[in-house]
Amino acid sequence: MKNFRVAVWVAVIIVAAVLGWLTLNITKTRDMPLAEGPFGVPFTLVSQSGEPITEQALRGKPTAVFFGFTHCPEVCPTTLFELNGWMEKVDPAGDKIQAYFVTVDPERDTPEILKQYVLNVSKRITGISGTPEKVADVIKGFRVYAKKVPVDEKDPSGEYTMDHTASVFLLDAEGRFAGTIAYGENPDTAVKKLENLISKG
Numbered sequence: 001m002k003n004f005r006v007a008v009w010v011a012v013i014i015v016a017a018v019l020g021w022l023t024l025n026i027t028k029t030r031d032m033p034l035a036e037g038p039f040g041v042p043f044t045l046v047s048q049s050g051e052p053i054t055e056q057a058l059r060g061k062p063t064a065v066f067f068g069f070t071h072c073p074e075v076c077p078t079t080l081f082e083l084n085g086w087m088e089k090v091d092p093a094g095d096k097i098q099a100y101f102v103t104v105d106p107e108r109d110t111p112e113i114l115k116q117y118v119l120n121v122s123k124r125i126t127g128i129s130g131t132p133e134k135v136a137d138v139i140k141g142f143r144v145y146a147k148k149v150p151v152d153e154k155d156p157s158g159e160y161t162m163d164h165t166a167s168v169f170l171l172d173a174e175g176r177f178a179g180t181i182a183y184g185e186n187p188d189t190a191v192k193k194l195e196n197l198i199s200k201g
Contacts, residue, residue, distance in 0.1 A: 038175030041141025045102075045130035048115035053128055058175045060199045062097045065169040067144045069105035070117040075166050075183055076101075077121065083168060084122035086187070097198055099125045104164045106135040108164035159166065166190045170194075173201045 039174030040048060047053040058065065064083060068076035073160060091097050101118055103109035106129050111119075129135065139146050144165045151159040166183035172192065178197055181190045 039142070039169070039171055039177035040175070041137060042142070043130075043138045044136060045128050045134055045138065048111050048118060048127035049114050050111050055175065058171055059173065061095075061173050062194075062201065063163075063171040063175070064097065064099040064181075064194070065102060065142070065171065066099070066168075067104050067139065067146065067164055067169075068105050069103045069140070069162050070113055070165070071105065071161065073161075079166065079168065079183060080118070080121045080125060082187070082190070083181075084124060086160075086191050086194055087122075087124055089191055090198060094124055095143050097194065100128055101125050102128045102138065103135065104139060104144070105148075106130055107133050107161050121138070126198075169195050172197065 020194050026140075028178070038055065038059070040058070042055050043052050043197050044052055047057075055107055059098075064087070066083065070076070070077065080101060087097060087099060099122075103114060109127075111127070111129050114129055118127040130138075145161060146164040148160050149163050150156045151161060168181040170178045170180060172178045178200070179193060181193055
């Protein structure tokens with residue numbers, strides 16, 4: 001009987017030690033900083049001015065990135081207009097945050113068309129286009145949804161529109177993902193997100 005009690009206590013001590021070790025390691029794992037690299041993929045596209053632009057443009061300062069297209073009837077012009085207004089509130093001088101509008105419709109959105117379209121809304125947002133293949137790689141790399149949709153289902157090769165992700169992506173100064181601003185988000189919430197993005201650098 002005495003040996004049985006000793007064995008039970010030994011077992012209890014062993015279990016307690018194992019649980020203590022597991023708890024310690026789980027706590028350490030939670031406290032370890034997550035290794036996060038730049039969001040998206042390397043790319044070489046074309047800015048609205050016709051100059052080459054790479055992923056390095058998304059570094060150096062907090063960045064807002066929106067994917068859309070110039071034939072977009074409502075979501076894109078609304079988002080760009082609102083984004084410009086939010087940026088003017090949080091960064092009147094225009095030197096703390098930058099923004100890019102990446103087309104999901106490169107077949108129609110040439111740099112020239114993008115420039116005319118974007119400048120009608122903002123002088124602080126830069127349009128980006130490129131070959132369909134390269135733009136497709138960026139869309140995939142940023143985990144953006146974009147799909148060509150025929151206006152007339154009976155004529156799939158005719159006029160089309162684009163379904164696409166409607167959120168604005170927020171990146172920190174290192175190009176790391178820092179959140180999103182949803183389409184239709186409360187303006188005060190959107191401004192607060194941009195303020196937080198700037199404060200974190």
